[in-house]
Amino acid sequence: MYKEVVIIFFAICVALSTLVVNSQERVRLGTPITEADLEGFDLIAEPSGTGFPPGGGTARQGKEVYDINCAVCHGADGEGTSGNTIIVGGDMQSEGPPLRTVGSYWPYASTVFDFIRRAMPATAPKSLTNEQAYQVTAYVLFMNEIIGEDTELNADTLIAIEMPNANGFIDRSHIHSN
Amino acid sequence: MPHKIYDKVAGNGLISRRYLLSIGATGIGAVASSTVLGADAGINFEIPSWSRTPGPGASAYGAPSRHTQHFQRTHGAPNATYPGGGSSRSPLQHLQGSITPNSLHFERHHAGIPDIDPSGHHLVINGLVRQPLVFNYEDLLKYEMISRVYFLECAGNSGALLRGGNEDGTAQSLHGLVSCAEWTGIPLSALLDEAGVLPEAKWLAAVGADAASMGRSIPIDKAIDDVIIALFQNGEPVMPGQGFPMRLFVPGWEGNISVKWLTQIKLTREAAQFRDETSKYSDTLHDRSSYQFTFPMGTKSLITSPSGQMSLDRPGIYQVTGVAWSGSGSIRRVEVSADGGQTWADAAIQGLQLDKALTRFTIPWAWDGGSAVLQSRAIDSLGNVQPTRDAILAERGNISTYHNHCIQSWSVNSFGEVSNVYV
Numbered sequence: 001m002y003k004e005v006v007i008i009f010f011a012i013c014v015a016l017s018t019l020v021v022n023s024q025e026r027v028r029l030g031t032p033i034t035e036a037d038l039e040g041f042d043l044i045a046e047p048s049g050t051g052f053p054p055g056g057g058t059a060r061q062g063k064e065v066y067d068i069n070c071a072v073c074h075g076a077d078g079e080g081t082s083g084n085t086i087i088v089g090g091d092m093q094s095e096g097p098p099l100r101t102v103g104s105y106w107p108y109a110s111t112v113f114d115f116i117r118r119a120m121p122a123t124a125p126k127s128l129t130n131e132q133a134y135q136v137t138a139y140v141l142f143m144n145e146i147i148g149e150d151t152e153l154n155a156d157t158l159i160a161i162e163m164p165n166a167n168g169f170i171d172r173s174h175i176h177s178n
Numbered sequence: 179m180p181h182k183i184y185d186k187v188a189g190n191g192l193i194s195r196r197y198l199l200s201i202g203a204t205g206i207g208a209v210a211s212s213t214v215l216g217a218d219a220g221i222n223f224e225i226p227s228w229s230r231t232p233g234p235g236a237s238a239y240g241a242p243s244r245h246t247q248h249f250q251r252t253h254g255a256p257n258a259t260y261p262g263g264g265s266s267r268s269p270l271q272h273l274q275g276s277i278t279p280n281s282l283h284f285e286r287h288h289a290g291i292p293d294i295d296p297s298g299h300h301l302v303i304n305g306l307v308r309q310p311l312v313f314n315y316e317d318l319l320k321y322e323m324i325s326r327v328y329f330l331e332c333a334g335n336s337g338a339l340l341r342g343g344n345e346d347g348t349a350q351s352l353h354g355l356v357s358c359a360e361w362t363g364i365p366l367s368a369l370l371d372e373a374g375v376l377p378e379a380k381w382l383a384a385v386g387a388d389a390a391s392m393g394r395s396i397p398i399d400k401a402i403d404d405v406i407i408a409l410f411q412n413g414e415p416v417m418p419g420q421g422f423p424m425r426l427f428v429p430g431w432e433g434n435i436s437v438k439w440l441t442q443i444k445l446t447r448e449a450a451q452f453r454d455e456t457s458k459y460s461d462t463l464h465d466r467s468s469y470q471f472t473f474p475m476g477t478k479s480l481i482t483s484p485s486g487q488m489s490l491d492r493p494g495i496y497q498v499t500g501v502a503w504s505g506s507g508s509i510r511r512v513e514v515s516a517d518g519g520q521t522w523a524d525a526a527i528q529g530l531q532l533d534k535a536l537t538r539f540t541i542p543w544a545w546d547g548g549s550a551v552l553q554s555r556a557i558d559s560l561g562n563v564q565p566t567r568d569a570i571l572a573e574r575g576n577i578s579t580y581h582n583h584c585i586q587s588w589s590v591n592s593f594g595e596v597s598n599v600y601v
Binding site: 041092098100122126165171174178 | 260300310311371385450456468469562
């Protein structure tokens, strides 16, 4: 008799605990999707080459895109129209405070494409086609004397570019608290 | 001279708060009140008009008194070459307590504030996960949520101090890119768990739905530690300027990483190297190398009153008050000096003393009508001490001015005028 009571008691305990676990189970309401669904939505282009669209272009082709869409704010030669629109020039080893631009400062060429495709032109971001984005990226890099006027810029050639200040950064991402 | 009875705790008039507490309200009243009697001072005790006429009734959404219209953020003029870009600053010199009202929380936008219809907004999790997922707003509201009080500070806050100048700066103009609110939302770890993070995922890339598609990378261990997908701010839906319908909230870290209008989280092997973690929010040092990914905001404090452009009307007792915070923990102590850092006394902590949240401090000060330099210095729960401006300049110079957490000095002259100084 005693044994039976203990067994029943344990059975109730187990039943109760599964009930508690069930009631604590998390809400899971995400809808499954595929990466293919995100074509055109996921615009992240990484230094590894992940996320770059097919296609390509040259600086020679990009000049027109630049003159039409960018020069009004960034100046005819990337010299800028305000402090935050200078995108050409500078030298990290200059005597005075260095002018930090795409050419002198940025560690990765992938960032130029990634940023322009998503955020520029500032008045109409995401209005460029992928082709135009490659072309104008090539033109910005050409103005900074990083690639030639006829260098074909595509996913492969872009990530292979070594930027002048690529080794200028000290990664502190391991510091999560002081 | 009433000054003689004060228990002085540091040079140039800082008083023991314990002494003031022990003499009680009447004691403070006697010391602090004017010697001019009411009738002589021309105080009018006629029943005022507002006590004779009923006012308007209840309303749907409150507004502040029309007599407190100076509680305003300041912001730059619209700039045609930077559509929607720029910032607004909290009126720190007027605010009290630790919580910033939602309408006065600082803002920084890179392409303006999108007007998002939550029913058309997606939150996608993709990349190195077992199952890419999309969430909608209504469904997210059904998840278990947590609430935490946290400060948010722009990495660029107080940068002007390193450049120098700014004698006419106010607490707001120099330091107004910090605010504090109760954020309520879903631990990011819950949604990551649902998608199933693959072992090779070491970072995630978070992207906003604004016109700039602002993106930032976050190491995975921080992401699963305490990051929140915030849906509410001080109890109401996150304001559009703060990321409605949802923002990432990354406690203690530079403000820009708490991506607003959050629409995508992509699990990656490496940092995505977005523009706003390479070109911007990185700090070039003397030797021209540059710090990248400076995440936690430094241990910091600031006297908000008396502060720049205020004036003390006559010698007497003033409550020196301000806020302190640390991106690494809670505030353990705040010290105040009235003699430019020669002697220091502990301020009282006035209210909330929470992890990674603004903490209000206060200390009474008897101003004798002479010159003074008021400073505050925070010490956090890990023992980090707020540095001087000279120490920061010696360490990194001022080629870059992000992540500045140096001590602020306010000078008081014999006219009682308060201004920013470098000591």
